[in-house]
Amino acid sequence: MAVAKAPSIPWYGATLKEWLFTTDHKKVGMLYLVTTLLYFAVAGLFGMLVRYEQTAPGIQLPSLFGKTGADLYNYLLTGHGAIILLWWAVNVWMGGFANILVPLMIGAKDVAFPRLNAFGYWAFFGASVLVLLTLIPQNWIMMLWTGYPPYSMNDNAGSTILYIAIVALYGVSSTAGSVNMITTIVSLRAKGLGWTKLNLFAHSIMAASLINLFGVPALLGAITLLFTDKYLGTNFYNPALGGDPLLYQHLLWFYSHPVVYIMILPAFGVFSEVISTMSRKPIFGYISMMFAIYAIALVGFFTWVHHMFVSGVPDWARVIFSYTTLFVAVPTGIKIFNWVATLHKGAIRFNSPMLFTLGGILMFLIGGLTGIPNAMVSIDIGISDSLFIVGHFHYVLGMALTFGAFSGMYYWYPKIIGKMYSEGIAKLSFWLMLIGANIFYFFQMYMGMVQGMPRRYPDYPPIPEWISLMQIQTVGSIILGIGILLSFINWIKSLWGPKAPDNPWGSPSLEWTMTDTPVGPHNFKKEPVEVPEDWHPYAYYKGYHTHI
Amino acid sequence: MKYLLTLLALTGSVFAEEVLAYPRAYWENSVKVWFWVAVIIYLIVAIPSIYFAIKYRYRKGEHEEGEHIEGNTALEVVWTVIPTIIVLFLGTYSFANFVKQRNAPEGALEVKVVAFMWGWEFEYPNGKKVYAFFNQEGFTAPEEQKAYVPAGKPVKVYLTSRDVIHSFFVHPAKITEDAVPGRITRLWFQINKPGEYFVFCREYCGTWHSRMFAILKVVSEEEFNKWLGGTQPAQQTSSTEANITTQ
Numbered sequence: 001m002a003v004a005k006a007p008s009i010p011w012y013g014a015t016l017k018e019w020l021f022t023t024d025h026k027k028v029g030m031l032y033l034v035t036t037l038l039y040f041a042v043a044g045l046f047g048m049l050v051r052y053e054q055t056a057p058g059i060q061l062p063s064l065f066g067k068t069g070a071d072l073y074n075y076l077l078t079g080h081g082a083i084i085l086l087w088w089a090v091n092v093w094m095g096g097f098a099n100i101l102v103p104l105m106i107g108a109k110d111v112a113f114p115r116l117n118a119f120g121y122w123a124f125f126g127a128s129v130l131v132l133l134t135l136i137p138q139n140w141i142m143m144l145w146t147g148y149p150p151y152s153m154n155d156n157a158g159s160t161i162l163y164i165a166i167v168a169l170y171g172v173s174s175t176a177g178s179v180n181m182i183t184t185i186v187s188l189r190a191k192g193l194g195w196t197k198l199n200l201f202a203h204s205i206m207a208a209s210l211i212n213l214f215g216v217p218a219l220l221g222a223i224t225l226l227f228t229d230k231y232l233g234t235n236f237y238n239p240a241l242g243g244d245p246l247l248y249q250h251l252l253w254f255y256s257h258p259v260v261y262i263m264i265l266p267a268f269g270v271f272s273e274v275i276s277t278m279s280r281k282p283i284f285g286y287i288s289m290m291f292a293i294y295a296i297a298l299v300g301f302f303t304w305v306h307h308m309f310v311s312g313v314p315d316w317a318r319v320i321f322s323y324t325t326l327f328v329a330v331p332t333g334i335k336i337f338n339w340v341a342t343l344h345k346g347a348i349r350f351n352s353p354m355l356f357t358l359g360g361i362l363m364f365l366i367g368g369l370t371g372i373p374n375a376m377v378s379i380d381i382g383i384s385d386s387l388f389i390v391g392h393f394h395y396v397l398g399m400a401l402t403f404g405a406f407s408g409m410y411y412w413y414p415k416i417i418g419k420m421y422s423e424g425i426a427k428l429s430f431w432l433m434l435i436g437a438n439i440f441y442f443f444q445m446y447m448g449m450v451q452g453m454p455r456r457y458p459d460y461p462p463i464p465e466w467i468s469l470m471q472i473q474t475v476g477s478i479i480l481g482i483g484i485l486l487s488f489i490n491w492i493k494s495l496w497g498p499k500a501p502d503n504p505w506g507s508p509s510l511e512w513t514m515t516d517t518p519v520g521p522h523n524f525k526k527e528p529v530e531v532p533e534d535w536h537p538y539a540y541y542k543g544y545h546t547h548i
Numbered sequence: 549m550k551y552l553l554t555l556l557a558l559t560g561s562v563f564a565e566e567v568l569a570y571p572r573a574y575w576e577n578s579v580k581v582w583f584w585v586a587v588i589i590y591l592i593v594a595i596p597s598i599y600f601a602i603k604y605r606y607r608k609g610e611h612e613e614g615e616h617i618e619g620n621t622a623l624e625v626v627w628t629v630i631p632t633i634i635v636l637f638l639g640t641y642s643f644a645n646f647v648k649q650r651n652a653p654e655g656a657l658e659v660k661v662v663a664f665m666w667g668w669e670f671e672y673p674n675g676k677k678v679y680a681f682f683n684q685e686g687f688t689a690p691e692e693q694k695a696y697v698p699a700g701k702p703v704k705v706y707l708t709s710r711d712v713i714h715s716f717f718v719h720p721a722k723i724t725e726d727a728v729p730g731r732i733t734r735l736w737f738q739i740n741k742p743g744e745y746f747v748f749c750r751e752y753c754g755t756w757h758s759r760m761f762a763i764l765k766v767v768s769e770e771e772f773n774k775w776l777g778g779t780q781p782a783q784q785t786s787s788t789e790a791n792i793t794t795q
Binding site: 070144157245285287326333334341346348349372375376378383385461 | 571572574575578579582585586589590593594596597600601604605606607611612613614615616617618619620623624627628631632635636638639641642643644645646649650686687711712713715717719722723724725726728729730731733746748749750751752753754755756757758759761
């Protein structure tokens with residue numbers, strides 16, 4: 001059989017033209033990854049400026065171009081939230097890691113629709129350019145990432161049309177990505193690779209794509225009605241003429257609550273891959289892990305009202321959604337217990353991917369347990385929109401998810417880039433991030449729950465205790481920032497690092513055993529890919545973890 | 549460490565001598581239950597993880613391969629069923645407290661509050677109004693902008709908004725509810741100790757969101773009645789109109 005002789009240009013030899021017109025899933029994935037990391041850094045800087053503002057009472061940020069320091073704060077907060085959520089937390093997975101890894105894990109040459117994939121990236125790129133336009137003071141968006149009407153239709157809130165355009169382009173891009181991933185996983189799996197032999201990371205991408213596909217229409221509906229209300233004179237959200245602003249919140253959260261599972265499930269996927277590989281042991285309870293992923297995705301669609309517990313919805317709805325939200329804890333608990341059981345009788349290697357994974361799991365546990373008060377309606381009506389919720393979701397997204405993404409970056413860096421990174425810097429980065437983030441977010445939660453400090457405040461009463469709590473948080477955020485910076489330096493510096501072996505961790509998963517490092521143009525050393533009967537991505541026997 | 553101790557003190561003070569405010573007392577009950585459940589679950593997971601991580605660490609030449617264990621159905625059933633029970637318990641405990649937190653006791657003083665960018669309008673049963681405007685200078689307010697409430701007496705607040713969504717957070721009572729245009733929402737609270745307390749806006753509403761506060765002046769019932777001007781509720785409609793003309 002004739003083997004296609006593709007020009008063997010790895011990523012580092014590709015021309016600009018190839019980057020612009022590529023449909024190769026690895027290159028598209030790398031474009032996503034670079035974009036998402038750059039925007040993560042930008043959103044991080046926004047976050048540091050927010051910390052600067054909150055370190056002391058009063059307005060610290062300067063008045064610029066006729067806008068007050070408080071307006072600048074509101075813009076920075078909007079930017080921080082929107083970019084971290086949509087650019088970093090969603091697209092580091094759905095754009096970056098999913099594109100690069102899923103075809104490699106299932107033994108496919110590319111995704112099902114390579115051109116749609118490239119289109120998805122360029123739509124995302126368009127949204128990214130629009131985000132940069134908001135840096136111009138006339139274009140500041142100050143309606144926060146949620147864009148609740150009626151405020152988002154107010155002229156003080158900034159450019160509504162720009163907000164709508166950014167979200168719409170993001171929606172187009174993520175729908176293209178989800179359709180692609182679902183089709184790829186359903187139809188392009190290698191011979192012998194059944195649903196129960198799929199990597200848990202691939203399962204999590206499958207579940208996340210399904211969530212996206214069912215959720216995005218609600219989001220696009222919400223912003224379409226916002227558009228017609230603001231510019232075409234309709235009154236969907238106008239109570240004076242029979243509309244209701246809560247309609248927007250329902251539509252928004254019908255997408256935006258499940259979206260947190262789009263963000264966290266792939267992080268769980270990385271935890272599963274790394275913990276199994278580094279313990280040299282199959283993942284404990286693979287089948288229950290798999291069902292837990294889909295259970296979280298399903299239950300996640302029936303919990304959105306907990307974001308609206310104090311918005312005026314009826315009391316019976318609050319109680320029902322309180323229970324449904326609490327039930328998310330059950331499948332999530334299964335996953336955590338299975339990870340702990342995977343460690344039992346393993347042979348655990350404490351390299352940087354594993355440190356980030358263990359740290360991520362233990363921090364997710366705090367994030368999950370501090371999620372319970374938001375589900376218990378009795379507690380939530382006292383802490384809604386306080387700093388507690390901010391601290392809680394930073395434990396989940398700022399720590400668990402980010403640690404998952406950093407774990408994934410270190411774990412697959414050798415395969416994606418072909419070079420080894422500096423282990424010392426990676427470990428230092430991990431410890432700084434762990435310590436800094438814990439100082440920061442613990443006191444944030446404390447301030448919200450015990451002191452009752454509301455969120456989204458550039459200014460607050462000069463209560464001595466509040467000031468010192470804010471200063472402690474700022475110290476934590478600086479340590480966290482240095483830790484993140486070290487990892488960025490590490491990834492850039494290591495582009496010139498030593499060459500990586502094909503399977504540095506000794507994993508039996510296909511992306512390690514069947515490919516060159518970095519992965520060649522047609523992905524696999526041997527075509528077509530076929531896996532033996534007793535092979536499993538977590539099978540540490542018969543030498544499957546060294547060759548196949 | 550100081551804060552950790554305060555947190556522990558808060559969650560441990562089951563037999564607090566005096567109740568500062570309602571529905572805060574019910575809220576604290578729920579918080580205490582959650583806190584201890586969370587701490588115990590955290591230890592149940594974290595201690596074995598750290599123990600396993602140390603005990604089963606990779607040792608070159610000695611311990612290089614993990615054992616081949618794929619799962620344990622009995623264990624997996626246990627850690628599905630027990631969390632389900634815990635979750636049902638927490639949900640029901642919260643439900644029971646929530647009913648008390650939401651429903652004002654009989655005989656509560658009814659106050660209407662209208663939120664706007666950026667301030668609050670309080671209207672008392674006899675038509676007396678208080679406007680609490682945001683203050684660019686800081687978190688202080690002139691005497692006439694303070695909303696008086698009687699100490700030790702429940703106050704039921706009916707909320708709505710004139711423009712965008714706001715949220716009426718009674719800081720000492722740990723209760724908040726959104727003020728939504730086109731809707732009337734409600735909450736109740738009771739503060740037992742006289743003094744001055746904050747009401748903050750907790751739903752983002754633009755430039756001066758963080759300065760959208762009101763000061764609740766909690767005074768004895770006598771003093772409150774004196775301030776209100778007569779204990780008899782006046783004719784609702786006419787007095788409202790009269791007040792608007794005199795404002």
